[in-house]
Amino acid sequence: MAIKDRKERDKLDRRKLIIESATRLFLEQGYDKTSIRNIADDIEYSPATIYLYFKEKDEIFFIIHEQGFDILNKAFSQHMDIKDPMERLHAIGHSYIRFAMENPDYYDLMFTMRAPLNEIACNEKWDAGDHAFQFLVNTVTECIAEQQIAATDTYLAAMTIWSYAHGLVSLYIRQRFQSMQMGDDQSIRKMLDQSMEYFLHSIKV
Incomplete structure (x- = not known):
């Protein structure tokens, strides 16, 4: 292997190691407690070495937030064969709700925190988020075409459905339902699914 090729491979391996460490620390202790120094200590690098590969912490977290979207999009893709x-x-x-309940830290980073926004703004298009939303838009478009939901504006309908689901899971992640003593966790999760069903039935023709 040529020296240039080996150096490029080593660079990619180090970058991958940094991302893996940052992801593990993030899922273990959250965004605020995951710092460049913590990541460096975890993989026995100096903080200066981390900065050779990433200009700031949020650049790393933009990649982590894309990993979350990969998980969500794979969950959505399992439903592509449903004809109706x-x-x-x-x-x-239901997949969206389940993803949020099972991956609350990823969900916060993807849909609540400001951390990835600067990196998103540097790109012409938010590919990760757009792919997930487009799957919803395409499905809503078919529902309207077949007159299954009472809507004429596809994007308005898709945004409304997304906002409803986001509201449910955000209250769940922030433990607002638990604070209101609405039952144990299993009961609350069941209510979230039932609420999603109730809402979708309410917009059905």
């Missing part, structure tokens, strides 16, 4: 668009819409809604 309304049935598919229900499946998407």
